[in-house]
Amino acid sequence: MTVTIPTLETERLNLRAPSLEDFPALCAFYDSERAHFVGGQMDREKVWRHLALEAGHWNLMGYGRWTVVEKETGKPCGMVGLWNPEGWPEAEIGWDLFDGFGGKGYATEAALAARSYAYDVLGWQTAISLVAPDNHPSRKVAQRMGAKQDGIFSHVRFGDVEIWRHMAPADIADGGMESYA
């Protein structure tokens, strides 16, 4: 088996394959308040398995989430990408930003690149994002991308989360290759 994980590039970010070097940043994320929106805090052993899950998702589905790296500093600043494990309501564009990287528009920038990849490379016809009801910054990302709220999904661990429906490929005026090339 050879699943290739592509690298995407945006103005300020690189999106690359998740790897073991991301482990400390992920541990910090899952130890922080931010983990409240993604199932709660996890110890190092669980985070390690979660990192393995991120990599394994690529191999099972042919797509997954990238580690987002800030070009200027080379620091991993989040995980953004395409997520659809067994039991998920449908294929999702997801974004988690690490502590200290919020408020810069990084989630939107990376999520737009992931959406372009889903539509232009993978040929998806639609996509959703799941947003915890009290995660206002995340809802703003969905809104900035032009997504509309489209019901509720009851997640086994996360509880009720909002489903946001993304714009269809045809409705995106500038959704060409240049947005992540």
Add this chain to the structure above:
Amino acid sequence: MSVALNIPQLETERLILRAPRAADFEPESVFYASDEARFLGGPQEASATWRTLAVMIGHWVLRGYGFWAVEDKASGAYLGRVGLWNPMGWREEEISWALMPYAQGRGFATEAAFAVRRHAYEVLGWQTAISQISVENEPSKALARRMGAQLETTYDVPDFGMMEVWRHLSPAAARKQDAEAAA
């Protein structure tokens, strides 16, 4: 730049040990939904089994080794998995096997486990290995004995219950056992 995952394929007399893939989810989810999975942290629902499978593949990415899917060379049927396991927090590097109920009793696990032990010692350079086996899992303990492993200790593992730790032969002793089997 992009990253690709390459999992080596191993071959034994009757088996192909290959990379796990999405199609393995179906037999594994049936297995994990049943009481047969009680020695392996189950039973569990399908979404958890999918994640188990994804973690197994990701283990390769993070460690450079992991579980292979065991396939019947003759029929191509999925028989289970065998591999090398050492996620963060694990006791130590382990040789592990789990065959589907329909594949048990024909020596497939033994055949696969010997091939994987060889890979651990001869390719990866491991100096020792354990297998952790539920105290009630007699067929698995019998396999450990056939490999020359010795019972070392018993302890309580969360979600798994009382587990025995079996210590495998050293690389030199394993090489000798392999040579005698081939002779």
